[in-house]
Amino acid sequence: MSTYKIPVGPQHPAIKEAFQFNFELDGEIIVNVKPRLGFVHRGIEKGMELRSWVQGIYLSERICGICNVPHTTCYCIAVEKLHDVDVPKRAQYLRIIINELNRIHSHLLWLGVLGMELGFLTFYMYVWRDRERVMDLVELISGNRVTPSMNFIGGVVYDITPKMEMAIKKGMDYLEERTKYYKSVVLNEPTIKVRTENIGVLNKSAATDLCAVGPVARASDLKTDVRFDDPYSSYDEIPFNLVTYSYCDVFARVLVRVDEVLESINIIRECLDKLPSGPIMKKLKRTPPPGESTVRVEAPRGELMYYVKSDGKENPYRVKIRTPTLANIPAVCEMLKGYHIADIPAIIASIDPCYCCTERILFIDKARNKRWIWSHSQLRKYSLEWYENGGRR
Amino acid sequence: MTTISREEFILKELKLAFNDKILESRIAAPRYIYVTVNKETVIPLVKFLKENFGLRHIVTITGTDFGEYIELIYHLAIYGRTLMVNVKTKVPKDDPEIESIVKLLPGATLYEREVHDLLGVVFTGHPNLERLILPDDWPEGVYPLRKDWKMEGT
Known part of the structure; x- marks a missing residue:
């Protein structure tokens, strides 16, 4: 079991969809998601x-x-x-x-x-x-x-x-x-x-x-x-x-x-x-x-x-x-469960959050005690390559 | 037979079920009702609305600092989200504690955490009352949405 965290653009939760998703993974599959908001809370x-x-x-x-x-x-x-x-x-x-x-x-x-x-x-x-x-x-x-x-x-x-x-x-x-x-x-x-x-x-x-x-x-x-x-x-x-x-x-x-x-x-x-x-x-x-x-x-x-x-x-x-994005965060956490890392961009995008704030993604592999940070573009690249190589098919 | 509006009907039913526990009530506009209750009555009231009026949707929880006390407003939407029942209650500022409604309405999780973060209201029974908005190094016991907290330079 491993976990990784995604800060999806820091802003007021009610405003510019500032949140971090802490993912719990079983290999490629998402088991659990925890949101964390407020990185650029503007008050x-x-x-x-x-x-x-x-x-x-x-x-x-x-x-x-x-x-x-x-x-x-x-x-x-x-x-x-x-x-x-x-x-x-x-x-x-x-x-x-x-x-x-x-x-x-x-x-x-x-x-x-x-x-x-x-x-x-x-x-x-x-x-x-x-x-x-x-x-x-x-x-x-x-x-x-x-x-x-x-x-x-x-x-x-x-x-x-x-x-x-x-x-x-x-x-x-x-x-x-x-x-x-x-x-x-x-x-x-x-x-x-x-x-x-x-x-x-x-x-x-x-x-x-x-x-x-x-x-x-x-x-x-x-x-x-x-x-x-x-x-x-x-x-x-x-x-x-x-x-x-x-x-x-x-x-x-x-x-x-x-x-x-x-x-x-x-x-x-x-x-x-x-x-x-x-x-x-x-x-x-x-x-x-x-x-x-x-x-x-x-x-x-x-x-x-x-x-x-x-x-x-x-x-x-x-x-x-x-604002609506805050209301949809519990829903998006539920949606992500059971899908692959490669599906994260499409699923998170599907609730229409503000993507301009998406900066970096922190992955923590608990089993191997390894940490690495991926930017949103790297995650996107990973996701595209994963699908090009056949993905789950 | 005279017909009464949905708003009047709900207020009548609430008064029948809760009598003098409803401290104040008014129809502010079509589809908007305000009800004031003690903090002990919030849970039974939400339960009542859930069982009898199909309450599933909570829009948000508003917290306002009034000096002596903090006012909480639960903005609930019933009848397929077409009618809003705004349940008001007060919690004293020196001991701001109230029972969590997450068990009844799972959608309230983030809203309770938000109010906890910014106004310091403790929702007992909440599964995970962690920081949601404020940074991790924010000092304990400082709540920016309270009126006594001033922004630097203002």
Whole structure:
């Protein structure tokens, strides 16, 4: 029996998926996994308490580089709940559009990363090329490619003009065609299938008990999506499908995300067609009255929750953030059990953590009393070579 | 026959089962209920929700420092995660101890460790209450999310 440790990128657990996995191995097979988090804990919850309500929007936006829009949406809705107001209808629809653009960009980014993890670099290059199109649309709306700073307490900052509407619709047509093509690649390409099918299985009851969220839960046939369960920001007025698959493996997680991109494209089209006229912002006082509110939104990675408490002063008394990756860590530990070292990249990637932080991996072979450190790229190389040489087949 | 909302129905059932052990309760918004109980009642309440309302999902546990005491909020989701019951309780700051709910809800493991790490609440019966977030060389008994802990230079 031997053990090895993996620090998967140090950050706040609720934020940039900073964790270390301590693996217990029996030869090549993973027997047990223990997570350890918090390597670059940035103390954002404490930082929120030291800043004003408005500064909080921009701090929450910087929690995650990829899914920054759901964070500001969630924070702004929570503060608006304290004010006890609803934002104008047009602002709610614009929020849906920017959230779905964010989801498309996040899912495509992930699809590319998965291609890279599997050693399918052409796929990665193509997907990321098309992801640029979404970034261009976000830039067209807000002037920024990654962090649009769209949400504000009381509404949104940027409006969508008819000219932008045309550009977005054109972009959606292009993305729909490309995403359908990627879906056919995923369904037919043996390179992807052999590395994802029946790998990292998480059955339905385990997913429920371990409180898995988002695409991970939906790939285990769990019908859960905050946009359905707890509609916010007029999501209840937009018809769309809840994507679930019952294969419960990495392959199902790929399909859920690809299908969700297609759903998001339809949601954006629907929103543009139904876009109500009127103001995009309701002016509110800078300081909300005392009170507390809990809000959940569906981020690309799953259920995101903010709890905000105000004591009537100019800073929040408490802001609690629970991001989806933290919720999925117990699930990923369960998924890894019984699989090979070579499957680790694909399984960990399948919950969509932020991979930019992945640096090094420490292996401890207890039996031989040997220690060595592998970087993520070395692990990836090992995994690719292992499969090239036949792997388990 | 008058129809009552799901939220009212749950509050009615909780009050029937727990009487005066429910110290405070309110419906904050559609799908959001807040219930305040003593720390001894948390376990029976979670058990009750699990047996009668199919509770399987915990969103997180929020801890807030209020000077004399630490307030814990268990954000629970029932009815297929569509309705949130936020169970509030208080633990005294000089003896912050409460029974762990991990046996009832395995998904709470990391959330209890997080609260333990940052606010110093001890969850008795937790299988593995190790450090989760703070570095290994962080001094014992210093809890950064408590209000008396100040960041350097602020």
